[in-house]
Amino acid sequence: MRRGALALVGALLLGLGATTPAAPLARLRVCADPDNLPFSSERGPDRGLYVELAELVAARLGAPAEYFWWRSYFGRRTVRNTLLSDECDAYFGLPYDTSFMSQTVALTRPFLDMGYAVIAPRSPGLAAVDDLKGRRVAVQFSSSPQLLLSERGGFQLVTFREPEAALDALARREVDAAFVWGPVAGYVNKQKLGGAYQVSPVAGPGLQWQAAVGVRKREESLRLAIDAELAQLGPDIARLAVKYGFPSGPTIGFERVSRSRVPLLAADNPVAAAPPDTVRAGRSLFNQYCSHCHAPNALSPEPSRDLRRLRARYGDKMRDVAVSTMTEGRPTKGMPTWGDVLNAEAIGKILTFLESVQN
């Protein structure tokens, strides 16, 4: 019974003559947390970005969205209890990462960047995470910021089980800033705190991610159908991100950096000239800042993101293109601007590493 809808989608995509994904899909069953704004809510009035997006996708597929409400906790288990138990067909908001449940779950293209952010009073303004050294910084238990700030040292961490509690502490001035999941910080700032705070996404390992829609691995036709709709929904997703207060400000790094332009290296053959240490350092930086989109060690299975093809694609212009892309970003293609985060030396090292892995 539950398989019925999917069988119809499959038939549709296998080419029974339909050119638009319309009537045949009876319904789109979506798993969602009943109480997890800004992502989803059963009660409303805000229904959450994932629910509104699911509505848009379902409408374009010509099928009503139905919801299986399930209080999520740990992701893998939630996915097993819902999507993999056939309680729903699509799970919005899984980390777009090839190693996430890859045996059982297939992911669509990423539809939204999201990550951790520092939320702090607008004045005096924050240019780098290190500006918070010596201050009280709220973090969530077992989150990437808790780990990274502990590794870095010099911060007074105040730990909370949930990000909402960290933001409550910020509002009560019990902490000077909170370094928590950006969408939650942005939403609470907008809804509860009157937008009084600055919310700055932070670049670093394990901090910036992309969200995708997950389906059961074998249901490739449904994955493709949703994927095709997501490709068309960019402007709507951007509108929803604004509506729910997702952080959009400039990304900050841990250290203050100079804004000098990256000098182009003159060496004709920088690979041969580069000492192995530089390649190693570049790879390390790459894995910190670039790998969540371009795969660890640049081994991306997705051709459009495979940076081992830079030389093949751009030939002699490879370095110029790479430097300007890194420095200025390609906002329309989801490539962030790194010029404020990585200095010239760091970008140079990453380039040296990339030179060493060209096909």
Next chain:
Amino acid sequence: MKRVTPLLSLLCLLCLASISAADSGAAWGVYGGDTANTRYSSLDKINTGNVQQLKVAWALQLGSVRSQESTPILVGDTLYVTSSFGPKNVFAVDAKTGTVRWRYSPDVPGGIDQFACCDVNNRGVAYANGKVFVGRLDGHMVALDAKTGAELWKTQVVDYTQGSVITSPPTIVKNLVITGFGGGEYGARGYLSALDQDSGKEVWRFWTVPGPGEPGNDSWKGDSWKYGGATAWLIGSYDPALNLIYYGTSNPSPWGGSIRGLDSGNYGIMTNLYSSSTLALNADTGKLVWHYQSTPHDVWDYDGVNELVLADVTVNGQKTPAMFKADRNGFFYVLNRQTGKLISAQSYVPINWATGVDMTTGRPIEVPDKRPRFKFRAMNICPNLLGGKNWHPMSYSPQTGLVYIPSINLCMDMEGAEPAYKRGSFYLAFEFDLGKSGPGGYMSELMAWDPVKQQKVWGNKDALPWLGGTMTTAGGLVFHGDVRGWFKALDAKTGKQLWQFQTGSGVAAAPMTYELDGKQYVAVVSGRTFSIPVFLGPIGKQMVDASPEGGTLFVFELPSP
């Protein structure tokens, strides 16, 4: 290691190999056979001479088919047994016929399994003064009328939605019922809670992670003590003469060592007390009398929860109250249970993360490159996080002087790097590859261990992990199960297999035995682990293939003459 061996030899020259167990005998009124957790029975009607004739007397379907870990207890002529998943069912059964006298089936909240760190287990009940006490996954302790199964009271011990669940039977002391809970992975701060048996009201609580101003709070970096783990999720022991209760505690949390301390084998004072430790508390007050931390500043998930088996051992010619612990970290510890002083420690499985235990400090001598860190992948660490032994109980026979350990021989790679997802947010979790068989190619070994000489006497190696808990009897027998569903009887002196029965599903739970009207019975619960294979890759596949899931209590007897 160099420092351990001479001391150990000296110790064993001076001591005669005489050990006497605490109370144990024909009754099996508590999970571990007695409050010393010896799992030894003085019954000998079933023995090495006739065990070959053992046959099924009756069986009971438990009504759930997943990860059974329960040991029944006998009160009068009633057997009390639980199923997994909540428990989904608690049964009171006529111990002779298997006729169900009552069944208690609590409403377990939907989706509870995602809050249980490791599986939806239940290990059984405790009994006192006409009441049966059951700890539930939803964080509640309930008292049932032993005659009717009616719920007399229900007390919330902990909020399960924070990832804290109760899976083990409580410890009974005088008018108290004492329980811990699990959740070391999910940011609980552990405690033991003593409830009044009549009212269910809390009498005392002991936090296993000291708060500000308490001794040991400075063993945590910053405010990491707030969610420090150290939960006491397994079985307690009780020594009535000393009036001390003993519990082991879990790993500290979260995983990243830098959050809790110096993230190094040179941890200084930041040992994260009282995680991965053995605790001795005054049973009346819950006050800490002594503690011994087996894995300071743990990053391997070497819980220190394994059961403490209480027995007396002769040290330097003096009878000494001792306790044995086959720790997850791979060392077999003998401690003075009155003082907490370390008597001896020796690795009982292949280990490589430490070379031995420093007898002066009582601490492991670490091998630095086996301590995983953020962005440092430690390779081929033995044992893996399932430990040299997991929750499956060992047993101790005063007849042979040996401890029967269901040991594990697996290794792992570990580092902090994996993407994970929690309620809408993504983060880096620690990543591990547990699916590596240990040195020698075998994955488990049922071993007889001499706790005085600290050496193996015999061992039966197995190609698959997850051997069942053990029981030993005055009949010269050791009973245990395996993941293929075999339930076996061995000669306690030699390890030779004398009998086996195919239960149809993996057996991890430990058996028990009882006598009624002059007849001895042996009981064991069958039902293969569900969640452990998930962690083990191809090895896990072999475990899944070894037997289907199940949930059955089997009771065996000798044929009538």
